[in-house]
Amino acid sequence: MPTSHPSGWAHADGALSHNRPGGPTWLREPSDPNEIVPLLWSSTAEKTDGVLSVGGVAVTDLLEQEGSPAYVLDEADFRARARAFKDAFAAYDVFYAGKAFLSTTTVRWLAEEGLHLDVCSGGELTVAERAGFPMARIGYHGNNKTERELARALELGVGRIIVDSFGEIERLERLTTGTDLRARVMIRITAGVEAHTHEYIATAHEDQKFGFSITSGDALEAVRRVHDAEGVELLGLHSHIGSQIFDSSGFEVAARRVLALHARVSEEIGVEMAEMDLGGGFGIAYTTQDDPSDPAQLATEMSRIVEHECKALGITEPRLSIEPGRAIVGPAMCTVYTVGTVKEVALDGGLVRTYVSVDGGMSDNIRTALYDADYSATLANRISVAAPVLARVVGKHCEAGDIVVKDEFLPSDIAPGDLVAVPGTGAYCRSMASNYNHALRPPVIAVRDGKISVVLRRETEDDLLATDVGA
Template identity: 80%
Template sequence: MTHEAGWAHAPGALRGPSWLREPADPNALVPLLWSSTAHKVDGELTVGGVAVADVVAEFNTPAYVLDEDDFRARARAFRDAFAAYDVFYAGKAFLCTTVARWVAEEGLNLDVCSSGELTVALKAGFDPARIGYHGNNKTYPELRRAVAAGVGRIIVDSFIEIERLGQVAADLGTTTRVMVRVTAGVEAHTHEYIATAHEDQKFGFSITSGDALEAVRRVVAADGLELLGLHSHIGSQIFDSSGFEVAARRVLALHATVSTEVGVTMPEMDLGGGFGIAYTTQDDPSDPAQLATEMSKIVEHECRALGIAEPRLSIEPGRAIVGPAMCTVYTIGTVKPVALDGGAVRTYVSVDGGMSDNIRTALYDADYSCTLASRESQAPPMLTRVVGKHCEAGDIVVKDEFLPSDLAPGDLLAVPGTGAYCRSMASNYNHALRPPVIAVRDGVARVIVRRETEDDLLATDVGA
């Protein structure tokens, strides 16, 4: 997909969005949208040295294909660009034991936000001291387990949680390191559901209301809690540093206030992240080196203005590591032209997955692109909507895409940029079986998360 001028086609054809136009070469990939090893050979998509047709022959569709080299390279890029920071991989984006090991091997830390994610991390042998634990409603058993496991930092999100965590520390006779999550009142330019620093939402303590400072005071006063610093997160799918500049100014001002009014100099600060990726060519993500330069300058400038020492910083790249490293491969089941008012035609292309393996289009109105992955085609392009097989009109995978007009049942389609939140948010809606995750590298494909079976569906159905 491209963001150039709109297109005009044959009479009766449907016009796409103004930014969508026919691809210059329908058999080529747009590198920005794909993992680094992805390319086409005679129209066939290859990732990690493995033809996706061969992946499908062995593992069927739908399937998530994860480019290990690309994942590792993106992890290293953030680690090296933010060498003076602690970089935390977002377990919620996608986590399994294999990926947790990759994260550890590439020198990153890990964020988890549930007991289940912590279970996976510990099963993988991840050092708990390098784990941060998020969440706005962590229960006593969850906190007790995290503290007992030696989790390196717990990000507290409410006064109740501070009290609860203090009780856990007392019961276990230990001290746990704490960060206080604050809301800086910044409106991130992203979807409402993934903007997290404005006042009217569930996360964090408001700086403006004074709750953030009061939370700091309570942590300092609690036995068994060691105040590590403040945590700020303005949202995700963010492409520039302007929001971070405003947030950093407000959070660092609170950091200075804590020093003068509470008498505590906090050693660290987490600036969040949530850096954006390219789902279509409308998106223009920044590279890690650029982000590191801009964010470091912001912090340096603000600390100098406040006359305070720079705390050790942490960031959370979010989807930016795993998102572009994975694509989803589907098999086309039906191709159906639908006549619309005015004589226009939209072609609906149905695949064998849908909202059960990628809910983001329905949930966030997210845009994706796709490509014919199994063969070359010289047929003229047609504007299509790629939809799933579920019993929902909103079961859309790709809202608008040009695909060859000779598409047929049995062809393979691949959707890039599905590494973040697609498998993590996958469901059994309509009792669908969640797809496998196939890691590819150096011409070898291996299952790291197997496909669910009907026995898995029935395993929790105890009957009556």
């Protein structure tokens, strides 16, 4: 990510440096800019005469009915990805990441597909409760759970609480002592393994806010305290090494360290822990430079790692859990925008960049500005015979860093009124969306078999002013 600048990252040296005629080195000029790359899209996405359809619904028809911009959620694809992880990791519990995208509709889909659910706030827990999700299949994350949040989780009977600090262990003991409540917990461990991803989403190295360090001895001490706490049941250890991970190499090192601690707990404390969570955070394809592994391959590799390490340590394999992260909902959703302004800007060296401004931006997808994330895009409403041009898709907000897609080849005749669709926006886009510049958050529209249904409706100006007591 570019060096910090007080006016925002886009002002920093090198922030907007993709200025060569062909864009970044991995981006190739397409032979036909009307085609879509299947790897980047949900399974039902296709183009007919240049018009993108998802779930049998043309996005032109969808936006005519529901307005622009809109998140388009492919229900069949979402369910298929959920089933693929459940089937591949049949001996594991598979936890969907509520923080990636959560609604009562998708929670009901997860319940029907037999998955578990991770939540990390009282609000996410409320969504699960409203949807009727089985509380025994919920894991509650978070590094700063309040006593009120923990009390509610215990009263609802959540399946496990992932403890993150000594203070949290003390809170749970206070809440359960002298009551019929019982806290079933896993202890989050920092294994000292850093995933090769953006610094902000590599969460297992030592200098970070999550978990108990193995190397400092805090992890073993946390196990002792949980074991001694009244009303607190120790299920096992939890490890998470990051997000947008494409292979199992990091998990091999993490599993070795966490299983070694698992064995020490048995030897030194005399506790046989029945479970272990290896995290996940598996990657998806945002652009053609990404090459994610399929669930079956990941399951084979991770199961082999655990089996090998347990044999080497002479211990029984615990029941395992994984957390696929964005890998279920991320590819299942795209965002469709309407073009408002097209502008050519001269750059140094005689280069020209085409800026395509759309009716959304960082309020519905902050990831490009926040993580310097890459996305792809396609013209979605018509076929074009014009030559491709290197373009930058930007939003309508009053920020130089309001960029949706940094570099993409689009037809050179792209014009106001055209539709542009961005794939891979299911994870963290709607869940991190904001009302910046008092923008209204777009709806989430599910599509399947030619039918549409509203998952989250479009915000209105009345919604915007609902908390403004002076309005």
